[in-house]
Amino acid sequence: MNDIYYDPFDFEIDANPYPVWKRMRDDAPLYRNEKYDFWALTRFADVKAALHDWRTYSSARGSVLEVIKSGVEIPRGNILFEDPPAHDLHRGLLARVFSPRRMAAIEPEARAYCARSLDPLVGKGGFDFIADLGSQMPMRVIGMLLGIPEQDQEAIRDQIDAGMNLDAGEMPDAEGQRARHGRGAGSFGVDAYADYIAWRRENPADDLITELINARFVDESGVERNLADDELIAYIGLLSAAGNETTTRLIGWLGYLLDKYPEQRQLLVENPQLVASAVEEALRFEAPSPVQARYVMQDVEHYGTRVPEGSVMLLINGAASRDEREYADADRFDIRREANHLSLGYGIHFCLGNALARIEGRVALEEVLKRWPEWQVDHNNAKMARTSTVRGWESLPAFI
Template sequence: MSPQEPVYWDPYDRDIANDPYPVYQRLRTEAPLYYNDKHDFYALSRYGDIDAALQDWKTFSSARGPILEIIKADIEIPPGTLIMEDPPAHDIQRKLLSRVFTPKRVLMLEPQIRAYCVRSLDRLDGVDQFDFMAEYAKEIPMRVIGMLLGIPETDQEAVRDRADANLRTEPGQQMNVEERGIGNPDLFGDYIDWRVDHPSDDLMTDMLRAEFVDIHDVRRTLTRDEILTYVSVLAGAGNETTARLLGWLGSLLAKYPEQRAELVDDPSLIPNAIEETLRFEPTGHAIARYVTTDIEFHGVTVPAGSAISLIIASANRDSDRWSDPDRFDVRRSVSHLRTFGFGPHFCLGASLARLEARVAMEEFLKRFPRWDVDWDALSLSSTSTVRGWEALPITVN
C-alpha cells in the first residue's frame, strides 16, 4: 500500500497480518473511524475511542459474539456463553464463574504449573535446537487447562489440537461459523458426564455443583449445555492465546538480547516484561461488537445493526497513550492495558495467563539464558482471531 492510496485494513489479509502496525498507525491518523466495504464492518483504532466502546456495553453489545464472522453470521448464541452475553444475564453468569475461578484457586496452581514447566524442559536436556512453540509454549497451557477441567493427561493433547483447529482458517479466508458453530462442545460431553458420578477437586466439578439465581429468578445449577459451552470456550481461548503469548516472549527476548539478559540477572522483571509483551504484541488484535443504536465518531454515524471491530493492538501502540509506543521496553511502566479487554467483559482468565507466562519464563530463562531464532523459518498461525507463531525454531547456546 503506497502512502498516496487510501488506507486499507482487512483482518483476513495475510500480507497485512504479517506486519499490521504501519496500517494501524495510518488508521489512527487518517481514518480513526474506518469502514471496510468489502466485508461491511466498521473499525476503531484509537485508544480513547476503544476504551469508551469497551465500557459502553449497551451500545456495543457482545450478545451477537466477539468475533466479526460470528456477528455477521447472525447465528443463535448458546445460553451460558459468558463472552457472548450482555448484562443482566452476563453479570449473573460471571458472578457464578468468578466464585469457582478465584484468584486464590489460580495462585494455588503455581507449584503444578512449575512442575509441568520443569518436566517439559527436562525433555530438552542436551538438545540445542528445537521448536519453542511445539516443545514448550503449546505444552504448558494444555496441561494447565487439562488439570483445571479434570481431563486426563492422556487426552489433553488431542483436546488441545481439536480446540486449536476450530480457530484455524485458510489464509485470507474468514472463519466458517455456520460449519463450525461456537466452540467445540462435543469434545467435553463424556468428561462432564463422568464427573457427575466422580466428583473431584477441579473446575468442572465446581461448575456442576455451583448454585445461582438465574435471570428468571430461579435458583438452580448450570445446565449440561451451559457447562459444555463454557468449558469449550475456556479450552480454546486458554490454550491458544497463552501459547501465543509465550511465543511472542520467546521471539522478542531473542530479538532484544540485552533486555533478555536483564531478566536473567533480575527475574523480578519478568512480570513487567510480560505486561510489555501483552502491549507490544497482543495475541488477539481486535474485539468485535454489535452496534445497537446509531452512534457518531469523528463526524460520521455508525448505524445501528453494524458490526464494529475494536483494534486493541492499535490502541496498544497509540502515541496519545504511550510514549515511544513502537519501542519494546521490559522496564516500561505499563498500566491501563486493554489486551484482556475492559469493563464488563474483562477476561476472567487474565490472572491465569499471567501466572502461566511468569512461571514458564522463569523456568525457561533459568535453563536457557541465551537463544537465537531462525528468523527465516518462522510461520504465523493462520487465524483471523489470534496472531502468533505457529512455529518458532530456536538454537540455545
C-alpha cells in the same frame, strides 16, 4: 478519502499490521471496510471507551466479525458472547470457581509442567517455543483446572486449533464459526463434552467442573437451580479455548521479542524481578488477541460520521496498545515500561483468566531463562498461525 486497507483475514497484513494500524489511528480513526462491511476504532481512548460501553457495543451476537455476520445461534453460558444480565450471572458463577485458592495452587503446577517439557531438551541444541512449551503448559494447566484427563487434553487442544485456522485470506463461512477462540461451543464437539460432564457427575473430584456441576444459583427468571448441561458445555468450551490459544501465543511472543531485543533479555537475566513487567510489555507490544468485534445497538457518531445501528464495529486493542497518544515511544519494546494496556480487554468482559495468564507467562519465561539465558530464533522455520482472532506464532524454533 484515503487508500488505507485493513481486514483481519489477510495473512500479509496480519504478519505486520502495525503500519496500517498507525495509518488508521492517524488518518482514519473511524475506519470503514466496504468489502466485509465493518467499521473499526484504533485509538487507545476510543477503544477503551467502546469496550466499556456494552450498551452500545454488544457481545450478545458474538465478538468475532465472522460470527456476528453469520448469525449463528450463541450457546448460553459463553460469557464472551453475552450481555448483562446473563453475562454477569454466568461470569459471577465462573469467577466463584476461579478462586484465590485455585489460583495459588497453580504456580507450582505450572512450573512442574514447564520442567517436564523443558528438562529433556537441555543439551539438545534447540527447542520450539510453541511445540515444546507454549502449546504444552497452558493446555495442562487448564486441563488440570477443568479436571480433563491428561490423555484427552491434546485432542481437545488440537481440535480447537484446527477449528480456528483460516484456510485462505477470506472471511470464513458460518459453518467454520463455532469453535473460534472457544467462542462457540468448542470444536472438541458437544458430544465429547457432554460425555465428560456425565462422567464427572458420577466421578466428582476437586476440580472446577465438579464445583460448577454442584453450584446453585438464581437465574435471570428468579429460579434457583443448577447449571444445565448446555451451560456447562459452553463453559468448558470457552475455558479450554480461551485458556489455551492466547497463552500459547503470549509464550511465543516472549521468545520472539526477547531474541529480537537481546539487550532487554540481558536486562532480565541481570534483574529477574523484571520478569512480570516483561510479560506486561510483551502483552502490550504484541497483543495475542488484538481484535474484539461488537454489534452496534444504536446509532453512534465518531469523528463526525454516523455508524448506524446493526453495524459491526471492530475494537482493535492491538492498535490501541501502540497509540503514540497514550504511550511515549510506543513502538519501543521496553520491559521497564510498566504501562497499562488493553490486551486483556477492558470493562465487563475483562479477561477472567488474567491472573492465570500472567502467572503462566511469568513462570514460562522464568523456566526458560533458568535453563537458557540466550537463544536465537530460527526465522527460516518459524511460522505464524493463521487465525482471525488470535495472532502469533504457530511454530517458533530456536537455537541455543
